[in-house]
Amino acid sequence: MLHHKFHLGLVLFLVSVPLACGGGAPPTEEASDQAPPTEEASQGVAPDLSQAGAVSGKVNFQGEAPQMARIRMGAEPDCEAKHDGPVYSQEVIVNDNGTLKNAFVWVKEGLEQYSFETPSEPVTLAQDGCRYLPHVFGVQRGQEIKITNGDPTTHNIHPLPQQNREWNISQSSGQEMTRSFPRQEVMIPVKCNIHPWMKAYVGVVSHPYFAVTGEDGSFELKNLPPGDYTLQVWHEKYGTQEQQVTVAPQESQEIEFSFEG
Ligand SMILES: [Cu+2]
Structure with a gap:
């Protein structure tokens, strides 16, 4: 059933491409020869x-x-002009309060018995000034990612x-x-196959309990059912760490991760 749905979606996507693009050239895709993965079974309860x-x-x-x-964006002067000054890699951003930006925190284990609705709102991945915005983000599996080229x-x-299936599309x-x-x-x-400095990271999670740290390095996973969980934090340079946490009914737990430079 889900298998069929996937193929139907793919067919509709391919059919709709020439209609959606107006005068511009349609995006071209180099599909890999891997078989498209089917959706993971969701047999849990809400x-x-x-x-x-x-x-x-x-x-x-x-x-x-x-x-x-x-x-160095000299090869793309129009992109360079979008930035006020020099542009630096976003690999490690240490905030003023001694925390890390762009760390991805999620519940890795402890929610297997549940199933969750896929959000209907898409998440946007923008290409702006020859950079990906956001640099690190999360989606639920099956949730749409709207990719724009400004x-x-x-x-x-x-x-x-x-x-998942690898693909690359020119846009x-x-x-x-x-x-x-x-x-x-x-x-x-x-x-980006054209601009080697462009990098983003997306975490695809089967539930809504994930967060990306911002300018204050904090995260919050709200509305979590009581249970025993393994939390993982991922950072593109410093790797992963895990911590166990038990959430009692209506309890708020605080935990801290720490990476060393
Ligand atoms: Cu690019």
Whole structure:
């Protein structure tokens, strides 16, 4: 059933491409010869959230913040002009309060007995100034990712998954496309085949309990059913860490992760 749905979606996507693009060239896709993965079976029950709690905390950084490499965009002057000054790699961003930005925190284990609705709202991945915005983000599996190109140049979006199907699509200025990943996978690197400095990371999760740290390094996983959980934090340079946490009914737990530079 789900298998059929996937194929129907693919056919509709292919049919709709020439209609959607107006005068511009349609996005071209180099499909890999891997078989498309089917959606993972969801046989769990909806969680009872009447006694839900939460886990919040922050991702600390210890040591000296590394100097980030400068990105030279001279080959794309229109992109360079979108930035006020020099552009640096976003690999490691240490916040003023000694925390890490762009860390992905999620519940890795403890929710297997549940199933969750796929959000109908898409998440946007923008290409702006020859950079991906956001640099790190999460979606639920099957949730749509709307990919936009606000640059006056062509990009080629190329996710490199292990559990999902690999693809790459060239997208000219002003075009939009929508994609999703059917299987849980933390994290999927995304690159641009045209601009080697462009990198993004997407975490595909089978439930809604994930967060990306921002300028204060904090995260909050709200409305979590009581239970025993393994929380994982992922960072593109410093790797992963895990912690166990037990959430009692209506309880809020605080935990901290710490990476060393
Ligand atoms: Cu690009």
